[in-house]
Each structure stands twice: as C-alpha cells, then as structure tokens.
Amino acid sequence: MKPVLILTKREFFAYFATPAAWIFLITFLMLSALLTFYAGNFFGRNQADLQSFFLFHPWLYVLLVPAVSMRLWAEERRTGTIEMLMTLPFSTTELVLGKFLAAWLFIGLGLALTAPIWITVNYLGSPDNGVIIVSYLATFLIAGTFLSLGSCLSACTKSQMVAFVLTMTACFVLILLGSDTLPVLFSDMATEKTLKALRSFGFLMHFTSLTRGVLDLRDILFFVSFITLFLFGTIVVLDRKKAL
Amino acid sequence: MIDLEHVTRKFGPFKAVDDLSFSVKKGEVLGFLGPNGAGKTTTMRMISGFLTPTSGTIKVCGIDVAEDPVAVKRVIGYMPEHASSYPDMTVLSFLNFIAEARGLFDSAKEKAVESIIDQISLHSVIYQTIDTLSKGYKRRVGLAQALIHNPEILILDEPTEGLDPNQKKEIRSLIRRIRENKAIIISTHVLEEVDAICTRAVIIDKGKIVLDGTPQSLLTKSQNRKALFFRLPEYQAQRGKAVFDEFPGLEKIETIETTDKTVLYRLTPVRQSNPVGDLVEILHRQNIEITDMYVEKARLEDVFYAYTSSEHETKVEQA
Numbered sequence: 136m137k138p139v140l141i142l143t144k145r146e147f148f149a150y151f152a153t154p155a156a157w158i159f160l161i162t163f164l165m166l167s168a169l170l171t172f173y174a175g176n177f178f179g180r181n182q183a184d185l186q187s188f189f190l191f192h193p194w195l196y197v198l199l200v201p202a203v204s205m206r207l208w209a210e211e212r213r214t215g216t217i218e219m220l221m222t223l224p225f226s227t228t229e230l231v232l233g234k235f236l237a238a239w240l241f242i243g244l245g246l247a248l249t250a251p252i253w254i255t256v257n258y259l260g261s262p263d264n265g266v267i268i269v270s271y272l273a274t275f276l277i278a279g280t281f282l283s284l285g286s287c288l289s290a291c292t293k294s295q296m297v298a299f300v301l302t303m304t305a306c307f308v309l310i311l312l313g314s315d316t317l318p319v320l321f322s323d324m325a326t327e328k329t330l331k332a333l334r335s336f337g338f339l340m341h342f343t344s345l346t347r348g349v350l351d352l353r354d355i356l357f358f359v360s361f362i363t364l365f366l367f368g369t370i371v372v373l374d375r376k377k378a379l
Numbered sequence: 380m381i382d383l384e385h386v387t388r389k390f391g392p393f394k395a396v397d398d399l400s401f402s403v404k405k406g407e408v409l410g411f412l413g414p415n416g417a418g419k420t421t422t423m424r425m426i427s428g429f430l431t432p433t434s435g436t437i438k439v440c441g442i443d444v445a446e447d448p449v450a451v452k453r454v455i456g457y458m459p460e461h462a463s464s465y466p467d468m469t470v471l472s473f474l475n476f477i478a479e480a481r482g483l484f485d486s487a488k489e490k491a492v493e494s495i496i497d498q499i500s501l502h503s504v505i506y507q508t509i510d511t512l513s514k515g516y517k518r519r520v521g522l523a524q525a526l527i528h529n530p531e532i533l534i535l536d537e538p539t540e541g542l543d544p545n546q547k548k549e550i551r552s553l554i555r556r557i558r559e560n561k562a563i564i565i566s567t568h569v570l571e572e573v574d575a576i577c578t579r580a581v582i583i584d585k586g587k588i589v590l591d592g593t594p595q596s597l598l599t600k601s602q603n604r605k606a607l608f609f610r611l612p613e614y615q616a617q618r619g620k621a622v623f624d625e626f627p628g629l630e631k632i633e634t635i636e637t638t639d640k641t642v643l644y645r646l647t648p649v650r651q652s653n654p655v656g657d658l659v660e661i662l663h664r665q666n667i668e669i670t671d672m673y674v675e676k677a678r679l680e681d682v683f684y685a686y687t688s689s690e691h692e693t694k695v696e697q698a
Binding site (some may be wrong): 138141142145152153214215216218219221222223224225227281377378379 | 390406424427428429430431433448449450452453455457459461463464465466470476477479480481482508524541
C-alpha cells in the first residue's frame with residue numbers, strides 16, 4: 136500500500152503546482168452553485184434538501200472530470216516523464232492506483248469545498264442529512280467512475296486533447312443511456328428488452344436512486360465494478376504499450 | 380550482473396534490436412556505442428523494464444526482468460536519454476519523491492538526498508523548479524535521480540549529452556569514483572568518453588553487435604585513417620608537395636588553405652599505417668621547414684564508418 140500512497144501524495148500536490156488546479160476548483164464551485172440556484176431553482180422549490188444541487192453533478196462531471204483525467208497518462212507520455220516513472224520500482228497496478236486516487240481525492244476536495252451549501256440548507260431548514268451524505272457518496276462515486284474511464288483513455292494516447300474529447304464523449308454516452316432521450320432515439324431499432332438492459336447500464340438511474348437517499352448496495356457495487364473495470368483496463372493498456 | 384540472451388525487439392515490422400546477446404560483469408563500465416537508430420536506447424529501455432523484448436531473456440542480478448520487473452527496477456538506477464523529470468517540481472521535492480519511491484524514508488531519505496546533492500553539486504538549485512533549470516542542471520538532476528539509492532546496476536543513456544566541457548569532466552570523474560562494485564552501461568557519442576571512463580566498448584549497428592573490445596582497441600581502429608595536417612611556408616610548399624606526392628603511404632593529398640605565407644595540406648594515409656615519423660624525417664632532411672603539424676583527432680563517426688559501412692564486415696570482432 137505504501138508505494139501507492141507515495142505516488143498519490145506526489146500526484147495530488149502536483150495539481151497545485153500549476154494554476155490549473157485552482158481554476159478547476161473555482162470553476163467547479165461556481166458552476167455547481169449557478170446550476171443549483173438558477174437552473175435548479177433552489178429557493179423556489181422551498182424545500183430543505185440538496186436535490187437541485189446534486190441533480191446537475193453528473194452533467195458537470197461530463198465537462199470537468201475529463202479535464203482532470205486527460206493529463207494522467209497522456210502528459211507523462213508527451214513530456215517523456217513516463218520513462219522515469221515506469222523505471223521506478225512500482226508495479227503497473229500501483230502506478231494506476233496511485234494516480235487514480237490522487238485525481239479522485241482532488242475531485243473529493245472540490246466536493247468538500249461545497250460544504251457551505253450544506254451548512255446553508257441546515258441553517259435555513261432541517262434537511263434529511265442522511266440523504267445528503269448518501270448523495271455526496273453517490274456524486275463522489277460517479278466522479279470516480281468517470282475518472283477511471285478517463286484514466287484508461289488517457290493511457291491510450293499521447294495527446295491530452297484526444298483524451299479529453301474521448302472521455303467527455305464516453306461519459307456523455309454513459310449518462311445518456313440512463314436518461315429518457317437515448318432509448319427514445321433507438322425505440323424503432325431495439326426491442327423493449329434491450330432498451331431495458333441498456334438503461335440498466337445508464338449511470339443516471341443508479342445515481343438518482345442513491346440521491347433519493349436509498350442506500351442500495353447494488354448501486355454502489357455498480358459504480359465500484361465500473362471503476363475496477365476501467366482501472367484494470369488502464370493497467371492492460373499500459374502493459375500492452377510496453378510491448379508495442 | 381546484466382545478461383542479455385538473444386534479445387530481439389521489433390517495432391511493427393522494424394527490428395530495432397536483433398538477436399542481441401552480451402553480459403556485463405561487476406566492476407565493468409560498458410561503453411555502448413553506435414550510430415543513431417542503432418538500437419542503444421531500445422536496449423537500455425528493455426534492461427530497465429520500460430519496454431519488453433519481443434523475444435529473448437534479460438536477467439539483472441540473476442532476476443528475469445519479465446518475471447519480476449519491480450525487483451529488477453529496485454537494483455537499477457536508470458537515467459533516460461532526455462532525463463525527463465517533472466517540470467513543475469522543485470529539485471528538492473523531486474529528489475525526495477524519488478528517494479521515497481526507492482524505499483528510503485525519514486533519516487535514510489534525508490541522508491540519501493543530502494549526499495546526492497553534495498555529490499552532484501546541486502546546492503544552488505534545490506529550491507528551483509526543474510523547468511527553470513539549464514540543460515546541464517536538468518541532466519544532473521536526471522543523474523542524481525538514478526544514483527540516489529546507490530544502485531548496483533547503473534544504466535545511463537547519454538549522460539553527458541548537451542553538457543559543457545567542465546560539466547562533462549565532472550560527470551566523468553563522478554562515474555569513475557562510483558564505478559567500483561557496480562555494473563554500468565553508458566551510451567555515448569563521444570569517443571574520448573569511452574577512453575576516459577569505460578573498461579569495455581561495444582558498438583552496435585542495426586540492432587547487432589559489430590565490435591566488442593577494449594576502449595584501446597577501439598581507439599587504435601579509429602586511428603587507422605586519421606588525417607595528418609602539415610602547414611608549410613609558402614616558398615617551400617612546392618617542394619613539400621613533391622615529397623608528399625612521392626611518399627608511398629598516402630592515399631589522398633589535399634590543399635586546404637593557402638595564405639600569403641603558408642600552405643596547409645591534409646594528408647590521408649592508407650589504412651593501418653602511421654607515416655607521421657617518416658614524413659617529418661623526410662621533410663627535415665630536405666630542409667623543409669614545418670610551420671605547424673597536427674594529427675586529426677579520432678572521431679567516433681570514423682569508427683562507426685569503419686565498422687558499419689560494409690555489410691560483410693558485420694561479424695563480431697573480438698579485439
């Protein structure tokens with residue numbers, strides 16, 4: 136475990152070596168607040184909950200998570216630091232985990248900084264804090280899933296731009312699967328059964344059921360297995376690249 | 380301590396390394412030479428575990444790189460060709476990270492980092508971020524990174540490339556100091572470097588070994604065709620030229636430069652001969668004054684040329 140922590144530590148603090156980290160955090164906070172108060176009509180709903188806050192998170196992540204994940208491997212490959220990194224005594228698994236955890240923690244920091252809105256809602260009314268905690272877990276999990284997908288795609292390319300666009304598209308599709316739009320598009324081609332199967336892969340369904348405060352292990356398992364799958368994919372890609 | 384057996388590495392259809400076998404023993408400093416694209420970097424990357432061979436086995440300290448890459452990486456210090464270190468980190472935090480990655484913590488870490496900063500004289504830049512460093516310092520940081528854990532195996536890909544003569548000298552004397560009890564592979568483009576630090580020289584071309592011998596044998600070979608320069612006074616140039624023309628051991632005689640007082644000739648001797656003494660003696664006997672005389676420095680390109688130009692000469696020559 137120690138090698139992973141060493142890597143995570145380095146990677147996490149590396150975010151703050153450039154202004155990019157601060158820009159990301161500020162953008163994340165501003166957008167999430169804007170969406171909550173304007174698009175989500177936080178005050179108009181007149182309810183002491185954070186539904187309107189969490190509602191937009193998956194969409195926000197489609198834009199922002201690829202910006203974090205794109206640099207994970209593509210940048211190392213482009214600058215050549217990957218050669219130094221991969222000749223240090225770390226296994227590929229440790230490298231992948233270390234980098235992923237750092238990025239996940241970084242997004243977690245962004246989420247932690249949204250705490251004032253939680254405090255506000257507690258000051259204004261008496262929300263169900265259990266629901267809010269489960270919702271935070273849900274949003275953290277969906278961010279992690281997107282990140283692991285981004286990590287895998289970033290390992291495939293030298294170009295951060297390519298990694299960004301691919302990740303954004305992939306995340307978008309994964310969200311769309313669970314929304315009402317995509318099944319409608321395909322309703323002519325697919326049977327009811329396939330549509331249902333497709334929808335069960337949609338991220339939104341699992342996300343919304345968690346944000347309603349239903350702590351279902353299956354939903355958590357859904358995200359955790361996706362994270363594991365994508366991280367495993369990253370390891371395979373990196374090991375494969377050594378032989379190409 | 381480093382053993383390569385029939386190692387082949389392909390990039391698509393291109394064979395970068397072709398059935399390469401050699402070993403490096405403890406105490407040896409192997410100068411790894413060859414024209415660009417000969418397969419030096421690929422070979423070094425395979426030993427350090429950054430690339431995997433298409434076929435063949437590589438063992439480091441008896442451990443198969445394919446079986447336990449992490450254990451191999453632990454005993455190796457590797458300096459990549461471009462010595463890339465994280466540009467946004469300061470030298471000190473970068474070295475701290477490397478020390479931790481190498482399993483050094485607390486006082487052991489402090490000691491290792493301090494001693495490497497001393498050895499490589501990095502004091503003045505430890506709080507600077509790496510992207511603000513000069514090329515020379517960047518390479519030194521790369522070297523520090525490779526040496527911090529005092530590895531048994533050292534693989535340095537062109538460690539002195541881009542350094543000024545003083546820095547080159549420093550790095551060479553550093554390598555000479557630490558080479559005992561280590562097996563070192565150094566790739567280089569500079570012939571004098573092989574002479575200065577290596578105990579053995581290997582030239583590869585198109586992924587195959589074309590020469591494996593001592594640095595001395597390499598230098599001797601390179602001197603086969605060294606050109607001689609004679610500067611003669613203008614008024615005696617005519618007679619001097621006649622001497623050169625009559626001398627049997629010269630393949631080519633060129634007039635390089637004519638000033639109002641002197642003429643400079645470049646003489647290419649035939650292979651395997653050293654006519655300097657004879658020429659000087661003849662000129663002296665004929666009372667021809669030699670204003671200046673020098674022998675062209677051996678160039679690695681010429682050695683490469685001698686060994687890599689003709690296809691049928693590519694058999695391994697044990698010198």
